[in-house]
Amino acid sequence: AQSVAQPEDQVNVAEGNPLTVKCTYSVSGNPYLFWYVQYPNRGLQFLLKYITGDNLVKGSYGFEAEFNKSQTSFHLKKPSALVSDSALYFCAVRDTGTASKLTFGTGTRLQVTL
Amino acid sequence: DAGVIQSPRHEVTEMGQEVTLRCKPISGHDYLFWYRQTMMRGLELLIYFNNNVPIDDSGMPEDRFSAKMPNASFSTLKIQPSEPRDSAVYFCASSLGIGAFFGQGTRLTVV
Numbered sequence: 001a002q003s004v005a006q007p008e009d010q011v012n013v014a015e016g017n018p019l020t021v022k023c024t025y026s027v028s029g030n031p032y033l034f035w036y037v038q039y040p041n042r043g044l045q046f047l048l049k050y051i052t053g054d055n056l057v058k059g060s061y062g063f064e065a066e067f068n069k070s071q072t073s074f075h076l077k078k079p080s081a082l083v084s085d086s087a088l089y090f091c092a093v094r095d096t097g098t099a100s101k102l103t104f105g106t107g108t109r110l111q112v113t114l
Numbered sequence: 115d116a117g118v119i120q121s122p123r124h125e126v127t128e129m130g131q132e133v134t135l136r137c138k139p140i141s142g143h144d145y146l147f148w149y150r151q152t153m154m155r156g157l158e159l160l161i162y163f164n165n166n167v168p169i170d171d172s173g174m175p176e177d178r179f180s181a182k183m184p185n186a187s188f189s190t191l192k193i194q195p196s197e198p199r200d201s202a203v204y205f206c207a208s209s210l211g212i213g214a215f216f217g218q219g220t221r222l223t224v225v
Contacts (some may be wrong), residue, residue, distance in 0.1 A: 033214055043216035044206055051212065090157065101170060102214055104157040
């Protein structure tokens with residue numbers, strides 16, 4: 001079975017500071033990993049994905065994530081946070097050896113303040 | 115492409131009534147997923163289809179829930195009879211196999 005853990009319900013950061021949203025995963029094979037963002041009353045929007053290759057993945061809006069196989073982590077990062085980044089962030093995983101089912105974490109609310 | 119389109123955006127119904135949620139996936143995508151989001155349980159996968167065929171419905175909570183995909187451009191999720199605990203946001207997503215693109219969701223309130 002595949003699973004995702006987002007250990008922080010909320011992350012608070014001041015605008016201009018770097019941010020990290022944590023994610024760890026568990027799969028039986030090799031993972032496909034994703035980050036999505038959800039703004040209030042909206043659907044989930046795709047931010048970035050790791051499929052294979054370079055462990056540092058760059059995505060939309062200046063976000064990036066680093067795949068760490070030994071730590072089974074895929075933390076989301078941004079060098080300089082914006083107030084407009086405040087939203088709910090979901091990490092998701094899919095086992096490459098199984099069908100296309102995506103399993104999501106419980107989400108982390110990012111609050112960026114002035 | 116307009117993305118994944120869901121209707122209605124909001125639905126308020128009385129307990130015991132039948133509710134039908136609709137989804138039009140992105141053209142060309144061969145996977146379609148139905149998710150439910152609640153504060154208590156987060157995002158739950160209810161069912162997904164590949165090439166219009168249901169692959170995994172293990173997340174469907176009860177027999178009151180059913181989903182169909184009669185063709186590649188349309189799917190429905192039906193709840194009959196509805197109960198207050200079904201109140202949630204229901205998302206449809208489509209995919210070419212690796213990631214997924216989500217619709218705006220249907221906010222269902224059962225009173």
